Amino acid sequence: MCNKKQAPAYQLSYVSAMRKLLQTLAVSALLLVPASAANAQISFGFRIGEPPPPRAYRVPREPGPDYIWVEGYWYPLGSRYAWHDGYWTRPPYEGAYWVEPYHINGRYFAGRWEGGRGNIGHNHRWDRSRQRDERRDPRSNNRKDRRR
Numbered sequence: 001m002c003n004k005k006q007a008p009a010y011q012l013s014y015v016s017a018m019r020k021l022l023q024t025l026a027v028s029a030l031l032l033v034p035a036s037a038a039n040a041q042i043s044f045g046f047r048i049g050e051p052p053p054p055r056a057y058r059v060p061r062e063p064g065p066d067y068i069w070v071e072g073y074w075y076p077l078g079s080r081y082a083w084h085d086g087y088w089t090r091p092p093y094e095g096a097y098w099v100e101p102y103h104i105n106g107r108y109f110a111g112r113w114e115g116g117r118g119n120i121g122h123n124h125r126w127d128r129s130r131q132r133d134e135r136r137d138p139r140s141n142n143r144k145d146r147r148r
Contacts, residue, residue: 050103051081063088073101076108092120 051074059069072086089096096115101108113120 048076048079048081049106051108055083057085059086068098070098070111071100073111075101075110091115091144093117096120102119 054074055072057072062069067088067090070087072087073084074081075084076082090115093115096113096117099112099114101111103109110121113122
């Protein structure tokens with residue numbers, strides 16, 4: 001016969017519970033570590049250097065009293081710079097002003113409209129639209145205003 005003493009039942013259930021708890025914690029840790037790593041941000045960039053000097057061009061006359069002139073500028077397009085001619089346009093909302101694009105230490109910062117109602121980035125697809133200079137004020141649909 002065997003002379004081994006058997007452990008009481010309450011000790012066996014405690015050991016079993018601890019083993020299950022440790023297993024659960026280990027599995028949870030394995031599942032949560034990749035989730036926290038997924039929140040890490042990695043960015044890759046490339047620098048194409050400073051843009052060429054601005055082009056010389058003739059400024060057309062102002063089309064109306066509510067228009068402002070946006071000076072021409074170079075902007076990155078893939079691995080090169082593309083020239084955007086200057087143009088007359090209306091601000092997206094009253095009180096908005098144009099902040100010209102600029103370059104610092106090889107980084108490009110896009111031009112944008114700023115003002116009391118927030119910032120609006122310039123979308124180069126607008127340039128091809130016939131409605132580019134129509135009023136883009138979502139709060140007002142009054143067609144009897146001066147802007148037509």
